[in-house]
Every structure is written in C-alpha cells, then in structure tokens.
Amino acid sequence: MSVSEALKSRDASLLPSRRDEAWRYTDLRAAVRTIPEPSPLGTVPAAPGPFAAIKADRALVIINGRGPEVLSLDTGQVLCVELRLVADSHATSHQSDLRIDLASGAHLTLLESHEGRGAAYLSSANLIVHLAEGASLERVVILDEPSDAVSVITADITLSPGASLKQTVLTRGASRQRFETQVTHPGGGASVRLDGVYMLADKCHTDLTTIVTHVGPGGTTDQLTKGAVRDASRAVFQGQIQVQPGADQTDARMGHHALILSDRAEIDAKPELEIFADDVSCAHGNTVGALDEDALFYICSRGVPLDQARAMLVQAFGLEVIGRIETEAVREVAQAWLAEVGAGGSDGL
Amino acid sequence: MLSVSNLHVAVGGTEILKGLSLEIPAGEVHAVMGPNGAGKSTLSYTLAGRQGYEVTSGSASLNGEDLLAMAANERAAKGLFLSFQYPLEIPGVPSLTFIRTALNAQRKARGEDEIGAPAFLKLAREQAAKLKIEFDMLKRPLNVGFSGGEKKRMEIFQMAMLSPQFLILDETDSGLDIDALRIVSEGVNALRSPERGMLVITHYQRLLDYIKPDRVHVLAGGKIVASGGPELALELEDTGYDRFAQAAA
Amino acid sequence: MAAVKQTIDQVEQLEAYEHGFVTDIAQDFAPKGLSEDIVRFISAKKQEPDWMLQWRLEAYARWLAMDAPDWAKVSFPKIDFQDLYYYAAPSQKAGPMSLDEVDPELLKTYAKLGIPLREQEVLAGVQGAPRYAVDAVFDSVSVVTTFKNELAEVGVIFCSFSEAVREHPDLIKRYLGTVVPTTDNYYACLNSAVFSDGSFVYVPPGVRCPMELSTYFRINAQNTGQFERTLIIADKGAYVSYLEGCTAPQRDENQLHAAVVELVVLDDAEIKYSTVQNWYPGDAEGKGGIYNFVTKRADCRGDRSKVSWTQVETGSAVTWKYPSCILRGDDSVGEFYSIAITNGHQQADTGTKMIHLGKNTRSRIISKGISAGKSSNTYRGLVSAHAKATGTRNFTQCDSLLIGKASGAHTVPYIEARNASSKFEHEATTTRLSDDQLFYVMQRGLSQEEAVQLLVNGFVREVLQELPMEFAVEAQKLVAISLEGSVG
Numbered sequence A: 001m002s003v004s005e006a007l008k009s010r011d012a013s014l015l016p017s018r019r020d021e022a023w024r025y026t027d028l029r030a031a032v033r034t035i036p037e038p039s040p041l042g043t044v045p046a047a048p049g050p051f052a053a054i055k056a057d058r059a060l061v062i063i064n065g066r067g068p069e070v071l072s073l074d075t076g077q078v079l080c081v082e083l084r085l086v087a088d089s090h091a092t093s094h095q096s097d098l099r100i101d102l103a104s105g106a107h108l109t110l111l112e113s114h115e116g117r118g119a120a121y122l123s124s125a126n127l128i129v130h131l132a133e134g135a136s137l138e139r140v141v142i143l144d145e146p147s148d149a150v151s152v153i154t155a156d157i158t159l160s161p162g163a164s165l166k167q168t169v170l171t172r173g174a175s176r177q178r179f180e181t182q183v184t185h186p187g188g189g190a191s192v193r194l195d196g197v198y199m200l201a202d203k204c205h206t207d208l209t210t211i212v213t214h215v216g217p218g219g220t221t222d223q224l225t226k227g228a229v230r231d232a233s234r235a236v237f238q239g240q241i242q243v244q245p246g247a248d249q250t251d252a253r254m255g256h257h258a259l260i261l262s263d264r265a266e267i268d269a270k271p272e273l274e275i276f277a278d279d280v281s282c283a284h285g286n287t288v289g290a291l292d293e294d295a296l297f298y299i300c301s302r303g304v305p306l307d308q309a310r311a312m313l314v315q316a317f318g319l320e321v322i323g324r325i326e327t328e329a330v331r332e333v334a335q336a337w338l339a340e341v342g343a344g345g346s347d348g349l
Numbered sequence B: 001m002l003s004v005s006n007l008h009v010a011v012g013g014t015e016i017l018k019g020l021s022l023e024i025p026a027g028e029v030h031a032v033m034g035p036n037g038a039g040k041s042t043l044s045y046t047l048a049g050r051q052g053y054e055v056t057s058g059s060a061s062l063n064g065e066d067l068l069a070m071a072a073n074e075r076a077a078k079g080l081f082l083s084f085q086y087p088l089e090i091p092g093v094p095s096l097t098f099i100r101t102a103l104n105a106q107r108k109a110r111g112e113d114e115i116g117a118p119a120f121l122k123l124a125r126e127q128a129a130k131l132k133i134e135f136d137m138l139k140r141p142l143n144v145g146f147s148g149g150e151k152k153r154m155e156i157f158q159m160a161m162l163s164p165q166f167l168i169l170d171e172t173d174s175g176l177d178i179d180a181l182r183i184v185s186e187g188v189n190a191l192r193s194p195e196r197g198m199l200v201i202t203h204y205q206r207l208l209d210y211i212k213p214d215r216v217h218v219l220a221g222g223k224i225v226a227s228g229g230p231e232l233a234l235e236l237e238d239t240g241y242d243r244f245a246q247a248a249a
Numbered sequence C: 001m002a003a004v005k006q007t008i009d010q011v012e013q014l015e016a017y018e019h020g021f022v023t024d025i026a027q028d029f030a031p032k033g034l035s036e037d038i039v040r041f042i043s044a045k046k047q048e049p050d051w052m053l054q055w056r057l058e059a060y061a062r063w064l065a066m067d068a069p070d071w072a073k074v075s076f077p078k079i080d081f082q083d084l085y086y087y088a089a090p091s092q093k094a095g096p097m098s099l100d101e102v103d104p105e106l107l108k109t110y111a112k113l114g115i116p117l118r119e120q121e122v123l124a125g126v127q128g129a130p131r132y133a134v135d136a137v138f139d140s141v142s143v144v145t146t147f148k149n150e151l152a153e154v155g156v157i158f159c160s161f162s163e164a165v166r167e168h169p170d171l172i173k174r175y176l177g178t179v180v181p182t183t184d185n186y187y188a189c190l191n192s193a194v195f196s197d198g199s200f201v202y203v204p205p206g207v208r209c210p211m212e213l214s215t216y217f218r219i220n221a222q223n224t225g226q227f228e229r230t231l232i233i234a235d236k237g238a239y240v241s242y243l244e245g246c247t248a249p250q251r252d253e254n255q256l257h258a259a260v261v262e263l264v265v266l267d268d269a270e271i272k273y274s275t276v277q278n279w280y281p282g283d284a285e286g287k288g289g290i291y292n293f294v295t296k297r298a299d300c301r302g303d304r305s306k307v308s309w310t311q312v313e314t315g316s317a318v319t320w321k322y323p324s325c326i327l328r329g330d331d332s333v334g335e336f337y338s339i340a341i342t343n344g345h346q347q348a349d350t351g352t353k354m355i356h357l358g359k360n361t362r363s364r365i366i367s368k369g370i371s372a373g374k375s376s377n378t379y380r381g382l383v384s385a386h387a388k389a390t391g392t393r394n395f396t397q398c399d400s401l402l403i404g405k406a407s408g409a410h411t412v413p414y415i416e417a418r419n420a421s422s423k424f425e426h427e428a429t430t431t432r433l434s435d436d437q438l439f440y441v442m443q444r445g446l447s448q449e450e451a452v453q454l455l456v457n458g459f460v461r462e463v464l465q466e467l468p469m470e471f472a473v474e475a476q477k478l479v480a481i482s483l484e485g486s487v488g
C-alpha cells in the first residue's frame, strides 16, 4: 500500500496520483505536497462516538494511529464491538493497522467510526480481516472527518466458504478521502453485501472503491451505493467485480445511483465487470441525475417549501441503502446520520 | 401413438418419476391431473427432451420410434409439440420470424420443401385471427413483455402453425381468463383429428369442460395412481387429490 | 427466417475465413523499416506537396518520443516497427485511372470479395437494387473510386485521400488533424507520419448525398502495415452515410493496421458511419491475424449536428478501437452501436467516448459483446459532461454474452458528470446463453447450432438494425460465421 509507505517513509512522491489508473479520480500527490510531521500522542475525546447509543460489548479506540492491533473472535463467539479511530491532530500525519480474525461460526458486529477531532491531518487506516467458515461480519462505518483532512481507509477482507460480509459505509467526505474495500470471495455459499451512502457539500471529496474477486463457484455479491453531491463537492465510485476462471454460478449485482444538486459538483463513476468464467450472471447499473422535478412539484403542491421538499427527497434517496442494514438499533443510528447530514448544505438546498 | 412404459426420471439426483406408464392412441385426448409437485412438468420435459432430466429406466416412444434417443429438435420434427407451462422470452427475434424458422427447420428434417413467405404469411394471418391475436404482436420479439395469457395464446398459435402430430399442453389454462380459455380451447379442438394424439396436463376440471378428454389419469408421487373416463375429473373436483397422494406415499 | 437459414447454409459451405486468399500481383514496396527517409519516400510516391511532407515529418519526430500504450486489456508481443513495410502498392501508374487500366488480377480480387467496382454492372443490376459508390484501397493505395462523376454533379467530393491532397489542398489543410491531433496517441501519431491511403469525402451545405459511400480496405502484401487515413466533412445541413469494410489474406505473421478516421460535422449536418470489420483473425491456435489499432473520432462542431457510429467487429487478432463523439455544438447527438465478437484467441478492447460539451447534447450507446473460444472481449467507454453542458442525456446499454468456458468478458465504463441537469443512465449485463431458451427453441424444431444462431441474432438485432439494409444481411452472415465451432 503506497499511502502507508509514503507515510512511514515520509516520502510524498510515493503517494498515488491520477496517473495510477486506480487513483485517476483521487490525486493524492497533487493534494499533499509534503508528508506532515508525525502526530503526537492524542487524548481520548470526551464526546462519545456516533454509535454511543448502542450498547457494545467492547469498545476499542485508536488515537492518532495508536491503539490495539489485533481483534480475535473464537469459534462461535458473538460480539458487538465499537471501534473508534480518532484523529486528534493538527496538520500532522499518522497511520494504523488492525487485524481482525473471526474463527468459524463467529459473528462480529463492528461499529466503526473515523472521527476527525483536529484539522488538516493526513491519515491512513488499514484493516485486514479474515473470516473462517461460516463466520459473519456486519460492518457499519461512519466517516466523520473535517473538510481539510486527507484520509485513506482500506480494508482487505478474505472470506471462507459459508462466510458472510455485510458492510455499509456512510460519509460526508473530507478534503480527499478514499474508502477502499477489497474482498476475496470464495463462492461456496459465501455472500457479500457492500453498500454505501455519501452526502457531500462544500468542496468535499470522497472516493468509495470496492474490488470483489470471486475465486470459487457459487458466490453472490450484492452492492448498492447511493449519494448526493452539492456545492463544489465531488464523489467517486469505483466498483470492480472480478470473476476468476472456475468461479461459475457467480451471481453479482452492483448499483450506483447519484444525485447532482449543483453545477459545480461532480460525480465520477467506474463500475467494472471483469469476467473469466462462462456460467455467471452479473449486472451493474449506474445513474446520475438531478432530483425528480415531478416529485418535487408533487411535494410542494401539498404545501411543503421547496428546500424542505428537496431535503426530503435527498434523504429518501439514501434511505433505500440504510434500509438494508439488518440490526435495527444500528439502522436507527444510520437513519439519524442521514437525517442530519442529508438536510444540511450551504447553498440553500 | 405415444407409449410410455415404467418411466423413471431423476432431476438433480432426486427421483421424481417412479415408474410411470401411459398409452395414448392416435385420435385420443388424455388428461393428466395431479397435485403441485407431482411430476407433471417433469413428464412433459422428459418427453420433449430437456437436458438434466435423467431417464434411469423405462421407455417412451412415439409411433414406435424411441423418443429418448432423439435430440429435442428431432422429436419436434417427428411431430411432438410441448406447450410450455412457462414459455420463454426470446429477445430480438420477432415471433413470426421464429415460427417460420422453426417450421422450415422441421420441414427440412422431414425432407419437405420450405414454405414460401406468401403462403406462410397467409396461414399466419388466418390462425392469428382465429386466436384473436393482433397481427402486430407477431412482429414483436417472441414473448418479450407479453402477459401470462398472451404467452399461452402464443404457444397455441405456434402449435397451430407447426401442426404437430402429438400435443402436450402443460397447464395451458393457468393464467387465462375465461374468454381466453375458450379461444385457446377452440384452437386446440381445431387440431383434434383421428391422426393426432394429445396429452392435456391440468390442475382443474375447468379446462376439460372445453377440451373433452377420452381418458383421465391421476399422477401422484411420480406414478399414475388412477385412470378412468371423464367422470374421474369431476370426481377429483369434489374430493381433491389427498386420497391419491396417500395412496402413492 | 431466411437469413438464418441462409447463414447456416453458408456456414456449411465456407471455410472459417472466406477472405483468406492472396492476390498474386506485382507490387512496389518501400524498403523495410521506418525512418525519415521512408516518410519522404511515401510522400514522394504520392506526389505530395511540401506542406504535407512537413506535416508528416513533424508527426514522425513526435512519434519517436512517444511510448506505446499498455492500458488496454490486450496482450501481444512487442511490435518491431523496423520489421514492417510501410508502403506496398500494385505496380501501376500513379494517380486516378479508368477501370480499364486496373490490373485484371485486382479486379478479380474485388469480384471474389463481392465488391462492385464497375458502375455499369451496378447500374445494370436488378431494378431498385441499392447503388453505392466504392473507394477500393489495396494495401497502401486507392485502386479505383466509382461514381465520382455522378457525385460531383451534386457537389459531393468522394476520392482517395492521396488525390484529395493534390486536388483539394484547402479542405485538407483546413480539417486534417483537427479532430485527431497528431499527438493524440501513439498509433495516431504513427499514422500521421506514414499514412498510406484512405478516403476523403466532402458534402457541401444542404446536400444529401444521393447514395451510400463505401471504402473497401484490403491488406494483401506480407509484413505490411496499413495506415489508412479517412476524412469526412459534412458541411451545414448535409447528410452522408458511409461504410467501410475490411479483409486480409490468411497469413502466419501478424499484420498491423493503424488507421485514423476524422469526421467533421457542421450545423444541422449528419454523418452515419458504419464499419464491418472482418480482418483475418488468426488461426485456431492464435497464429497470425491483424493488429487493428484504430483512432476514430467525430467532432460535432455545429449545433444540431449528429453522428452515428455503427460497427460490427468480428475480425482481427487484436482490436483496440473507440469511435468517439465530441458533442461540441448545442443539441448535437452522438450514437454508438456496436457488435464485437471474439472467438478463438482473438482479443478486442473496444467502445466509445461521448464527450458532452454543448448544451442539451444527447448520446446513446448500445454495445453487444460476444466472447467465445479462448478469446477476450472488453467494452471500454467514457461518457462525460462538462459543467457548461447543461441538459445533456446519455443512455448506455452494454451486454455481454459468454459462449465457452475459457473466454473473458469485461466491461469498463467511465462516467463523469459535472452539472446538475445532466442525466446519465448506464446498464450492463453479462450472462451466458440460457439453457432454458436453447431448449425452448430446440423444442420447436431447431438444431442446437441453429438455436444458438437464432438467439445470438436476437441478441445483436438492435445493432444490426442500425446498418444500411444492404449491409445488414452481410453482417448477419458474418456474425454466424465468426461463431462457427464455438458451441458443441
């Protein structure tokens, strides 16, 4: 991972640029001229994290890259973990690595938040996850970072047969933000759901990148990402589904749907299918457009002011994704996030 | 005409038909009735030659020729027609084009001359009118976006156009309203002749009011468990399949 | 369906690649290899004015500084550009000729390929039979162009590119390289230095070209690159439909075809550009075949202008090609309809770019890819809307059909939207031929091979319908032939 390497060696020339195909829409080298000083030891924030309302079994905190490095669940263990990655830093940089191992049949609900308490930091957080047979992971991530931060979050998730991954990421973006998920999918009854919602304003940027590699037969993947960009913000969606030779009976679906609410905003999408097996059924759909004028008119005709009608529709747009979160209490946190973030915006929308 | 003897068929490793026997002489219409999952569609797919329907023992012949040795299209050329319970959609291939291609493929297989475009169109117009099918519908890709009833009507239209020797109707009545049922039945009855045989698969007595069977068989648990005259169908309407299902178990 | 039937008969009669014969004819070659002298040689052979030579030399200098692209999903051994001939022409006098002066061997070649070169024969044909004008390009030169006089009567210029450089220098100077700049990409730059021949079309304001125009490209000579250059200009309110067809002999070595096609469309004008590409794809083991590296681009400069690209790509060992539209004029329209079929060891990386710059511009992309055998078939496309391009629309439908275990099908779309009133819709599917559909069709009497062809024809029909009538039937046959032996 070149971002981690750039941070460790403090060499900005190792950062990816738009010349790298995988980073064509997120040019870190242009955004970061020099790697900032390493972050100091931070302090645990007094304010609770976004998942505080949920009673987790365990709370893990990584501050300025320092914290636990391993989380393991035993066979059949069921656990709900609140994982807070806090950047308590001003114009400094840090990076962290966390390894998560789920033994067979274990179930982890991971409530992960990336909380930027400082400003203008550069951070990199990497997760390596291994799911043994029949293990399951429900990962819900809220990215709450300042608009001048540069942040790269990666997860490399390997599933065993019969395992299940359900992921939802919610973000408002940052100066440059990349949330990348790589999944190695064995097929064999394993299932993957990868979802995301972005709500961007001002000059924020986010890049949701997924690479799902089906290496064995009989796997399913279901992806849905939706979002809205206003002001001069920019969202990037790159979704790649790979089906390797022999991964027959793969059923993979990917949807990305975006609303552009301002002429200065931008959406870049690259939904990609790479298929080397013949007995597969794969599809992707991508739409980019404005809010439905008819629906706006309909709502306004019932007496709702235009701004409110817009906010209502934007929220409704994202709600479809949030409705796919299975645990009710988590879904409610996500809904509250959407209500708060979806209603905002500085150009009066 | 059709002769099925002690037929055992497995699908995906599970035995579905467990020694089914049936004789349908030329000129006769036989109904096969039975509960959901009895194996009725399995029987029709096996006779038509669908892959994945493994005949583990028994035989099936049409006019003395071994059906099981033939590919699906060869069976069609011998005059076997299956009206599908769930007709498939064929995108991009206009219905008429499809039927003409099929007809000429069958004629070629039988060593007959191809039918010319004018004769074909004339026939198509006549048959479409009888089945109350808008001619414009025939220009649309086969079954794509058709309603359930339209698809069934299209099956009967194909049957009329291909003029087969032996007809299998697999739940052709399902999804039809009462008018459509009458029209479809008239289409089927028009094909009744001393040379043709028919196997009518249905759940309901209703269809048999329109297409009068010579014999009625009850299929349960992968076997014919009862046979009788048309009155058997009426009896079933009252008593249901339960007692046969038990008998088969 | 007569066409399917016909196709099947055809398949039975034909060899896998029916255009694989070689014409035995005396040819002039430039010395092997590439250098400034070769560029001068080509220019001199074509009796070009000095400005044209200078243009070529500048391109050559820039090409020397460029690297070959490596981002496409294709792989092939590095091309040794010094091991190629850059000019091969039938020995004959330079300049336009009458048909009687053309070598009879050449005429036989075109007759065998079914290309009508004798106007009177075309004219003597069946009443109402479609007439179309042909520019026949054999290796590096145009052999003959038909119907020139009749076209000239309405002001349409249709001639070989070489002739246009001599006869219409103002138009060439004004438009050449304005759509595809010399340094656009590696192969376009190479082409700019060594381009051999191609067609030139100019349709004056308000004129609807009275017949289809077509160019027929044939690579014959061994180890020879073909660098065609085509330029079509539809002036205000003009309309022209143009078709190109391509074949090459069966040879064990790979041959290079690096073309550049530029279309200029002014206010209210329309160009319909169709391609049936059937270059030799190589043999069953993947030996030989054409490397088809092509840059095709249309510039919709005028308001309400329209370009429609239709391509049927069945040949070539390696294809790298993205016919594109720059939708500069307000309310302009770009369309791309594509069938790309790969079989054997073929590799294709093809698609389009729709660049929306003007207001209310619209584009439509329908791509149907079929991969069989051990081949690889990639759709790569870009749809982008500039912040000022308000009210733009795009619809993309991109379907891949897989036949055979060892083939690959890839879809790589790029979608870039920069304003709030654009609407982009993109759908893609990858599936294999459905067993259920196959059984249904076979139950009605078609053999497996016939059933596959019928379903494939259905799959590509939406695109075939976009071809001019007289070529649609040919293309349909080609689709069937390309997939021969892919199922069993």
Ligand SMILES: Nc1ncnc2c1ncn2[C@@H]1O[C@H](COP(=O)(O)OP(=O)(O)O)[C@@H](O)[C@H]1O
Pocket: B011, B012, B014, B016, B034, B035, B036, B037, B038, B039, B040, B041, B042, B043
């Ligand atoms: N592909 C299959 N694999 C396994 N079982 C199947 C398959 N298709 C059908 N069956 C089973 O075979 C039985 C008979 O099915 P079918 O012939 O469709 O019944 P019917 O038409 O009488 O309702 C059912 O129990 C059904 O679930």
Ligand SMILES: [Mg+2]
Pocket: B040, B041, B042, B085, B171
């Ligand atoms: Mg059934």
